[in-house]
Amino acid sequence: MVAADLEPYERRAESATSSLAHFRSRLLRELDQRHGAFRWWSEFSDWKTLNMIADYLLQSLAGASEALVSASFAAQTHRQATLSHSEMLDAIWTQVAATGTKDPRAFIDAVPNDAPARTLRLQIAHSAEQCFFHLGQILDRLAAALFIIGGFERRDVAGVYWTDITKRGGLLDELASVTPYKRPQVEPPTSAGRPIQEELLSPIRRAAEFGEPGWLDWLRETRNAMTHRSPAVKFDLMTMDRRIVRLFYREPKWSELQALVFGPARTGELLDTFILRPSEDVLDGLCDSTTKLTVALTDQMTTCWDARKKRPSTIIQHGCQWPTVRPAPISTFDGYGEDLSQSVQADTVASNDLEGLRWSAARVTDDRRREWFR
Numbered sequence: 001m002v003a004a005d006l007e008p009y010e011r012r013a014e015s016a017t018s019s020l021a022h023f024r025s026r027l028l029r030e031l032d033q034r035h036g037a038f039r040w041w042s043e044f045s046d047w048k049t050l051n052m053i054a055d056y057l058l059q060s061l062a063g064a065s066e067a068l069v070s071a072s073f074a075a076q077t078h079r080q081a082t083l084s085h086s087e088m089l090d091a092i093w094t095q096v097a098a099t100g101t102k103d104p105r106a107f108i109d110a111v112p113n114d115a116p117a118r119t120l121r122l123q124i125a126h127s128a129e130q131c132f133f134h135l136g137q138i139l140d141r142l143a144a145a146l147f148i149i150g151g152f153e154r155r156d157v158a159g160v161y162w163t164d165i166t167k168r169g170g171l172l173d174e175l176a177s178v179t180p181y182k183r184p185q186v187e188p189p190t191s192a193g194r195p196i197q198e199e200l201l202s203p204i205r206r207a208a209e210f211g212e213p214g215w216l217d218w219l220r221e222t223r224n225a226m227t228h229r230s231p232a233v234k235f236d237l238m239t240m241d242r243r244i245v246r247l248f249y250r251e252p253k254w255s256e257l258q259a260l261v262f263g264p265a266r267t268g269e270l271l272d273t274f275i276l277r278p279s280e281d282v283l284d285g286l287c288d289s290t291t292k293l294t295v296a297l298t299d300q301m302t303t304c305w306d307a308r309k310k311r312p313s314t315i316i317q318h319g320c321q322w323p324t325v326r327p328a329p330i331s332t333f334d335g336y337g338e339d340l341s342q343s344v345q346a347d348t349v350a351s352n353d354l355e356g357l358r359w360s361a362a363r364v365t366d367d368r369r370r371e372w373f374r
Helices: 008-030 047-097 104-109 115-149 171-176 194-205 215-228 256-265 279-310 353-361 369-373
Strands: 235-238 244-249
Touching (some): 008 047, 008 279, 047 244, 047 279, 047 353, 115 194, 115 215, 115 279, 194 279, 215 244, 215 279, 244 279
Antiparallel strands (some): 235 244
């Protein structure tokens, strides 16, 4: 895609999506079309397991890129919706002010609650939550890629989250420990592979370089609160120039009551409960910071890949990362609506050339798929 054809939300994420796409394209071209996965992995486990791990790596890289674009789009939608909301209220309040009233209640009562106004408020809330949701997706998908690229020992890499890197007892903690675990997820401190793994994760230690202090922790905590916890009241602030600004809570882990009671403790002011920055600026900043972190991590993934490929024995690719090749069917759900099984042809799947290399190497083409069942 030509840069001039990019939408603003795509252009904001372009440095990271281009970096991920370049690295992923390189890996696709390195796939072993005869045996699958990557040739220098071949001694580490059986071909089926290695194919599963390799393909999940490629999925994770593509998924991180897709989520970053989605987060940027949600942030752009949020900005547009908050602007429309402010313009609507400004027009209404201008009419109220023209009556000469100074009563704040008159301005509050004039706020519309008809269907278009409710839809606009929902769009503001929904777009913010979607942005945080997709930002969390990026981190979780990058985590899976980092585990595979770094050759970290971990059972079931498809089940890893960002917290498996950063939480207490996660990869960053283990890299900082002096004594390796009995079954270390990281290479021992004196091994040749340990510096490679440390360098791979170094951008996470330097996260503050990519945004405001504490941005990454606050992003994750707010995303988790929006996803898993009861919703808190949404607060809007009217500025001196009659703009309406949506506010985010300073402490996303706290309940609404805790935030309102203990949030003002430092200054005694209720507003100290919130981050006094426009929500659209906060979301834009989080997208920018996540993009920069993604670029740095992709650069390190490339460096790590080159080092391991040059000396494969330095860090092995653990087969335990994919413990079960053939899944047990669990779903009995057939969907709703019209049954299309008799009205479609499913014997041909179109793909671009690079994805074709991926599926060919993974032996999912008609002439080789039977090899998975031997």
